Amino acid sequence: xxxxxxxxxxxxxxxxxxxxxxxxxxxxxxxxxxxxxxxxxxxxxxxxxxxxxxxxxxxxxxxxxxxxxxxxx
Numbered sequence: 001x002x003x004x005x006x007x008x009x010x011x012x013x014x015x016x017x018x019x020x021x022x023x024x025x026x027x028x029x030x031x032x033x034x035x036x037x038x039x040x041x042x043x044x045x046x047x048x049x050x051x052x053x054x055x056x057x058x059x060x061x062x063x064x065x066x067x068x069x070x071x072x073x
Contacts, residue, residue, distance in 0.1 A: 002028040 002012045002024070007061060010025035012018070019027060036042050 002031065004028050 002010065002014075002023060004010045008022055008025050009020075010028045011020045012024040012025070012027050033042055033046060033049075036045060
């Protein structure tokens with residue numbers, strides 16, 4: 001059993017052995033990667049995950065401007 005808990009953290013139980021933290025997270029990603037269909041998709045996901053290790057999250061803030069409703073006279 002494997003469960004990802006968030007940013008580089010997970011828990012796992014494999015063949016009776018329990019893992020947690022970064023090692024469990026790495027195991028989860030490795031197993032997930034091998035289950036993906038097609039070599040191209042595996043390479044794309046592996047590259048994305050590798051870049052994610054070296055760069056911060058790219059968070060974009062969108063400002064939404066709402067107009068006030070016009071009251072009927």
